[in-house]
Amino acid sequence: MSESAVLTEPSQCELTLDNLLESAEGQKVLTCMQCGTCAGTCPYGDVTEYPPRRIIGMLKAGELDTVLRSGSLLNCVACYACMAKCPRGIQLTEVLLPLVKERTFAQLPEVPAELQKALQNTLRYGNPMGESPRKRADWVKTAGVPIRILHQDPRPTDVLWFVECYTSYHPRGQDNSRATAKLLHALGIDFAILGNEEKCATECARLVGEAGLFDTLMDYNMKVFGKYQFKRILTSGAHAYDAFKYRYGSIGFDYPLEHTTPFFAQYHKQLKPKLMKKLDCTITYHDSCCLGRHNDFYDEPRLLLQAIPGVKLVEMEHNRVNSICCGGGGGGMWLDTYYKAKGYERLSERRVKEALATGADVLAVSCPYEVSRFEDAIKTVGGGSKMIVRDVVELLAESLEA
């Protein structure tokens, strides 16, 4: 266990499955008319025994234990599709499904090995890949621009940039971070990072059902935020954005919050004249679940991509609210082997087939999970395609280099 991520009390006033139906949200759950739109829109709806519609039916019938025992909700990649489409506006991915998942997870006879390792690593090292927490900020040496680390230089800063895990450790994630650093410098923004003090925001652990782990790291990160003075938080993690926006508030998070993509979109007028290098390519943009369906940032990434000279933007068949999840959310990032063993199609492969069908040269993304997922999927279903995957910030930074 980490020297500093001490186990803590769970956050207070949480809804549980036992008190849900007496709450306002529970009353809303009871308005479900069993239309099945949720199951129809669920990317794994065809292989999931208990999609939201049936869960609600079983909950009403007092048969929820059957749902929990089935382990069915391990298929939920927390993509917000069912919630976005529910005609009754039931907060499925926000409220009901996490509660069911938490109970499902607690009862799992065996946690799939990859997921278990990721969760243990997150508790111990503050990142799911099990890298040394002392190397979290090592990428900074390769950034090409100076980056202030608060524990070395704790002066107040305008922007506290919460880098997150894949963007700190994964080689392709580090490309994202180097690009973000260049863009912040180009815009003359005063920023700093937490460096090795930062630990995973843990949103995906919560959404796979490991709420205790989420609470532990939330408490840790909040204490670290409290040590420094800054005006706003910027994060590269679409899932970290969600964690901060929707969950950290329960223990007092009230900092103005930004994700890199919509953040840079606010600066598109200042950025545009700096984007001198023509990229001459056709790009298709994949709406991530967190930024798109959950937070309605559909126009911002497209605005940025179109600000790059020489870019032609084309859309996939499923775009914006209909976007198909890369399969990495809700713990799916560490369930690939589990899904494959069950014979499910990999969602990243389903998505990449759509991207390939557009004939685009570049698949643009804005969630750090997607780069490696889609690059792998292009290798397996791309048939030798030369399509490349780039984060929006990588493309912007490339265009900066005239």
Add this chain to the structure above:
Amino acid sequence: MNILVLLKMVPDVVEELEVAGDGKSLDASFLRTIINERDDHALEQAILLKERHGGKVTVVALDAPDIDDTFFTAIAKGADRAVKITDAPEGLTTQSAARLCAEAIAGLLPADLILTGVQALDDLDGLSAALIAQQLNFPYVGVVTAVSAGGPTATVLKEFAGGVRGEFAVTLPAVLGVQAAEKPPRYVPIAKVRAVMKTSKIETVSAPGEAAAAQIDVRQLAKPVVSSHAEMLDGSPEEVAGKLVELLAQRGLL
């Protein structure tokens, strides 16, 4: 069936290890300890046996940083009791640690089985379990990968090289050095560990007696010296392939 599981904390090698100023030990300021992987398997095997046959599982360990977290996690997984051996001298050798542990374990008997990892990161010789068995005058089987119990003996699978396994009947009480449990060590949700921290107590016993004088002296601890580097071939895939073929031909491999 009563089972004692001896756990040990070892340096976590995810963190880069640094040699301390004395040139003979690890720098403790950077050191984090973690449960020895094979001990985690021994614990899992004990819990599997408890689930099958009932009984009690007691985890025992020499005091170490983070040991309390390890104990609470063990209890959350299904152990009934945790006993910490305190006030042991620092810098124990494997032999003297085994002697201390054996004496502490003797105070916790009777037990049917004493399980521990067959090796540890800092005991690749796998001495501990055998030394403890000898001191307690119990039979010992090491490199164990499965245990079934019932009656006055246990049947254990022991692994040999080349995928060969031997089945042994061993009279109880016995000490087993576990190579791997029948299933990978289980995950326990953090909320459960947290609940255990509130409701469970860790018992302590003082390390009995004096540690034996070390018979082996550490002369020097040093990082390996890098003697050569891999050569990276640059260029287009065609150029790299060409260079590679040339290199292989030069070395007579083609």
